[in-house]
Amino acid sequence: MGYATWREPFVRVVPFAGRYSPKPHDVIVGIVQDVQKTFWLLDIDASRWAPLHTSGTPWEPGPGELDEFLRVGDAVLVAVENLDATGKIGVTMKGEGLGKLSGGTLAGVSPAKIPRVIGKGGSMIHTITQLTGTQVAVGQNGRIWVDGNPDGILRVRECLRIIETEGQRSGLTERIEGFLRSTGPTDDTGPHPPRPESVDRRGPDRFEDDPSGPDDSPSIPSDESHEGEGPWET
């Protein structure tokens, strides 16, 4: 089930639904499923688990020390680095805004709805974070990390539900804004200072003198392809 395009003698169908299919430079939210000697395996809601090698992180754990940095069940914000012919998905944590996600909670929508969650030029996600006083990281794989006050998190979840079920209707951003303004103490002026730096780029032992600091590491091209928005909105 999808949209078909013809180029004789082939037909290409882009499915409406389905699992996340990775593209290079996508920023995604993964959950650690397994810790090996030199890499972690992340569940990214794609067809395969993706290995995150220590070389793709700001840390330098010795063999067997990986679980001091990330354990099974931890959530991380990573970027797709390469895809090979066997379907292996390489991801990296080096890049702006990427790292371990501490605190907060995970929500999700179908990967096909992610452009709606971000909105044109980030308008949707901007509206949501502004009016709920939350911090949100949107993964292209449909996983969305939300942190903030509990009420705000619940309202973000409700917004995501609306986007998931009514995403195809026009005027969605206005409708979401209306919903947020009608429910509850909105926080334009809110008493919720955004939490400082919830993304923990540090392991237990941060290498302060790391010459290739995280920020000048091979940077992930900013998400131009995703409507000009970075993964972050505060």
Added chain:
Amino acid sequence: MGNVGAKEIPELLNAEGRRIDGRKLDELRSITMKVGPLTRADGSAFVEWGENKVMAAVYGPREVHPRHLMQTSKAIIQCRYNMAAFSVDERKRPGQDRRSQEISKVITEAFESVVFTEEFPKTSIDIYIEVLQANAGTRCAGLVAASLALADAGIPMADLVSAVAVGKVAGRIALDLKKEEDNFGEADLPMALVPQSGRLVLIQMEGHLNRDELRQALDLGTKGCREIYDRMREALRAKYDTPTSAVSAGVPA
């Protein structure tokens, strides 16, 4: 022992050529299909076909468990057909038995011939078919439901697979047998078809048919499969055709 416990054989075909439930020989039972009733599955479908009620759920492509089944060049398809304990008159002993293993196997093989498994190496596509209520033809209903669920899951396939059973009832070839016809008829022949190419991907038979009858049965079954295929396409469209939606589903004109 004689006829201890044997039920009276009902009149399967009356003088006007009507069957036990009033259908003509080439008529299907009423069918309703719903795509996407389950939210946790990647794709799902519910099919009510006469008195059959069948739910199918599809997960994947995803990691293979157990891992030794993994194939490096393509996805594997794992199908489990299961009948609920309450799906038949007498309680069915729950769990896999020889019959459900066989049905799971033939359905798996039917889908292996249409799904583009090479696109997802080292993964598994898992299909679960649960028969909630049974009244003959559950493997066909299950196959149709699984087919819809695969499409709902966005899994690339050459075509939907359509299925129907044909049989011989009171000496005549009839489409889509119901329970009494299956039990007291002379033959039952479930078949699955890839409608675009006309390829048969499942065919089984119980009972006896001569060569002419078999040919007649296959023709009738093919016709039935195509009818069901149209209903399947409608059901898939219906999921995306909400009245408020400006986006129309399916293939652009």
